[in-house]
Amino acid sequence: MxxxxxxxxxxxxxxxxxxxxxxxxxxxxxxxxxxxxxxxxxxxxxxxxxxxxxxxxxxxxxxxxxxxxxxxxxxxxxxxxxxxxxxxxxxxxxxxxxxxxxxxxxxxxxxxxxxxxxxxxxxxxxxxxxxxxxxxxxxxxxxxxxxxxxxxxxxxxxxxxxxxxxxxxxxxxxxxxxxxxxxxxxxxxxxxxxxxxxxxxxxxxxxxxxxxxxxxxxxxxxxxxxxxxxxxxxxxxxxxxxxxxxxGAKNHAIVMQDAEMENTVNALIGAAFGSSGERCMAISVAVAVGEETADNLIAGLKSKMSDLKVGNFDNSKNDFGPLITQEHMEKVKEYITSAEAQGADIVVDGRSVNVKGCENGFYVGGTLIDSVEASMKSYKEEIFGPVLQVVRVETMQQAIDLIDEHEYGNGTCIFTRDGEAARYFSDQIKVGMVGINVPLPVPAAQHSFGGWKQxxxxxxxxxxxxxxxxxxxxxxxxxxxxxxxxxxxxxxxxxx
Missing domain, CATH: 3.40.605.10 (Aldehyde Dehydrogenase; Chain A, domain 1)
Structure with a gap:
């Protein structure tokens, strides 16, 4: 060997x-x-x-x-x-x-x-x-x-x-x-x-x-x-x-009422599930402003996730692959289970994904969880897996306060067509790297990379x-x- x-x-x-x-x-x-x-x-x-x-x-x-x-x-x-x-x-x-x-x-x-x-x-x-x-x-x-x-x-x-x-x-x-x-x-x-x-x-x-x-x-x-x-x-x-x-990180994306929903859904799918969510800049929480926004977001994500391809690294048609170890795979599944036990709604469940020919691989499929609360373990901690959680709020300020109150401050983003809202968000949010209609705001090499808080x-x-x-x-x-x-x-x- x-x-x-x-x-x-x-x-x-x-x-x-x-x-x-x-x-x-x-x-x-x-x-x-x-x-x-x-x-x-x-x-x-x-x-x-x-x-x-x-x-x-x-x-x-x-x-x-x-x-x-x-x-x-x-x-x-x-x-x-x-x-x-x-x-x-x-x-x-x-x-x-x-x-x-x-x-x-x-x-x-x-x-x-x-x-x-x-x-x-x-x-x-x-x-x-x-x-x-x-x-x-x-x-x-x-x-x-x-x-x-x-x-x-x-x-x-x-x-x-x-x-x-x-x-x-x-x-x-x-x-x-x-x-x-x-x-x-x-x-x-x-x-x-x-x-x-x-x-x-x-x-x-x-x-x-x-x-x-x-x-x-x-x-x-x-x-x-x-x-x-x-x-x-x-x-x-x-x-x-x-x-x-x-x-670590717990990166939130605020979805405003005026966001272009199809583009937002596509952006969140890639940012949440790319590399199996094993990115410190992965979007793991979508904060939907307004019930109608949340319902439309959930419907769009659920539909799009039905096409996700999970599997072996050497098949370029796959969207993402396994988690790094069996232990980490089990840990990610435990976070999903804990969210369910605490009252969240598992809209798309990736715990039982099966990859043909790779049955012993360390896979978790794309998972979508709705009605997540800030008190839940799965919200508080970094999951580092292909899990996207949706939190529902009534106002943009509630969304900003939610993000600011979290112990992590690595990356965040907002989806909107309102320049005033985007400017206010980028000025006020207590996070080190901010995207405006950009889900993974990783700075280019001529800028520096770093979060705030923990x-x-x-x-x-x-x-x-x-x-x-x-x-x-x-x-x-x-x-x-x-x-x-x-x-x-x-x-x-x-x-x-």
């Missing part, structure tokens, strides 16, 4: 670590095994990165950017192979996987602007014959801990910018689907990156804790669930590290302009060259 190894100092290596099964969730079969790094393995990767740092730091930003240009070309050349690896271990349908990789490539393209992004600021003659300027210096060795749901894209949120800023990187991808991240990192080395600048260690809590506590690690980027994000942030900052930790911990968001600040330290230099013919006395006043 194929073994997924680590990438340390430019080489694939087996460290003799304990192994864990990697499943093909479409079939429920074990496809590979992955080494689970011990503390010793992680420390070896950190050492490789630390030893590579002085030379990489001294490499001009233009030369770093040229490696990223070649990396981008290799990603595009190998995009189908990466999508295959994602499908085999995550279950994501090919068209969805290709979309994921494309969005990741956008972040590589943004990183290619490094010479412009790192050029600093300069002020001449801030006082008589005194100049001042700022420079952006790399931190050193930094790390990224990434989730299973975007095994290629989320790592590309992190290390391309970290590396072009002059840092060296240790990536800890999800051990559930490690192959895509490992292969992409190999492409970066193939693009000409010096050995040790990029390293990948597969593992669990021991690997994570080693990265969080090792004094050589200067910064930590994380994407995952809120409980783990809190732990990552608290542990990293307690060990004097810079940290950005992106957590969806993010740290002061700087992921990728985009914030990433340059996160992966660098500002150094401000003030200089003066006094005339040799002038003798100055001692001045005890604060300079002004």
């Amino acid at each position: 194929k073994l997924v190894e680590h990438l340390i100092n430019g080489e694939l290596v087996s460290m003799g670590d304990p192994t864990q099964d990697v499943f093909n969730p479409s079939t429920g079969e074990v496809g590979k095994q992955v080494e689970i790094a011990t503390k010793n393995t992680v420390e070896k990767a950190i050492t490789a990165a630390q030893e590579a740092f002085p030379a990489w730091r001294a490499t001009p930003p233009l030369k770093r950017a040229r490696i990223m240009f070649r990396f981008k070309e290799l990603l595009e050349k190998n995009i189908n192979k990466i999508a295959q690896l994602i499908g085999e271990e995550h279950g994501k349908i090919a068209h969805d996987a290709l979309g994921e990789i494309t969005r990741g490539i956008e972040n590589v393209e943004y990183a290619c602007y490094a010479p412009q992004l790192l050029k600093g600021e300069h002020s001449k003659n801030i006082s008589s014959n005194i100049d001042s300027w700022s420079e952006f210096h790399p931190l050193g060795v930094v790390t990224g801990i990434t989730p299973f749901n975007f095994p290629a894209m989320v790592p590309l949120w992190m290390y391309p910018m970290a590396i072009v800023c002059g840092n060296c990187f240790v990536l800890k991808p999800s051990e559930r689907d490690p192959s895509a991240a490992l292969f992409v990192a190999q492409l970066l080395n193939e693009a000409g990156l010096p050995k040790g600048v990029m390293n990948v260690v597969n593992g669990g809590k021991e690997a994570v804790d080693t990265l969080l506590t090792d004094e050589r690690i200067q910064a930590v980027s994380f994407v995952g669930s809120t409980p783990i994000a809190k732990y990552i942030y608290q542990t990293a900052t307690a060990h004097d590290k810079r940290c950005q930790a992106l957590g 969806s993010m911990f740290g002061d700087l968001a992921a990728y985009g302009p914030d990433s340059v600040r996160f992966y660098t330290r500002r150094k401000t230099i003030t200089q003066r060259w006094p005339s040799s013919s002038i003798r100055e006395g001692v001045n005890f006043s604060f300079p002004s």
Whole structure:
């Protein structure tokens, strides 16, 4: 059986670590095994990165950017192979996987602007014959801990910018689907990156804790669930590290009375059920304003959902595939059952879906639940599955208050043809990323990604302009060259 190894100092290596099964969730079969790094393995990767740092730091930003240009070309050349690896271990349908990789490539393209992004600021003659300027210096060795749901894209949120800023990187991808991240990192080395600048260690809590506590690690980027994000942030900052930790979500879509219903239904279907709902930006709650709006929305969703195709990742005609593990599949079903027990109406039930030829896969079909209340467990918690719940309210303000009162504040959207309503919503809502007739408002690479409240911990968001600040330290230099013919006395006043 194929073994997924680590990438340390430019080489694939087996460290003799304990192994864990990697499943093909479409079939429920074990496809590979992955080494689970011990503390010793992680420390070896950190050492490789630390030893590579002085030379990489001294490499001009233009030369770093040229490696990223070649990396981008290799990603595009190998995009189908990466999508295959994602499908085999995550279950994501090919068209969805290709979309994921494309969005990741956008972040590589943004990183290619490094010479412009790192050029600093300069002020001449801030006082008589005194100049001042700022420079952006790399931190050193930094790390990224990434989730299973975007095994290629989320790592590309992190290390391309970290590396072009002059840092060296240790990536800890999800051990559930490690192959895509490992292969992409190999492409970066193939693009000409010096050995040790990029390293990948597969593992669990021991690997994570080693990265969080090792004094050589200067910064930590994380994407995952809120409980783990809190732990990552608290542990990293307690060990004097810079940290950005992106957590969970409960993304609402407000459907106004004037929304164009057919387009709204189509948008919600894709946003709720794409990638089996295993997206931190998935729409999991539709808030219908007015009973007539709710009735029309339910009717439209129910009709459209009858055509949903759920199945194996390698059939591009399928709309979405399985969940990542059997345990998660059972957890999603439990949320549906709890909603039913608490009085919600299961309009479309995906708990008993059967995929012919893949009977042992980890599938839950698209599920639609009406008459959901804010007190219900299924509403309060992140389900992370193909479940769309509908909450009925009477006014737009009630919808906004409902969203604002939730502990998560990752993404939200409104469907309306009223510009005044859209403007008021985007101004007032307490959520980090907002869509207006856009169900998945994931920022483009030149902007930054981050939620509010319990969806993010740290002061700087992921990728985009914030990433340059996160992966660098500002150094401000003030200089003066006094005339040799002038003798100055001692001045005890604060300079002004």
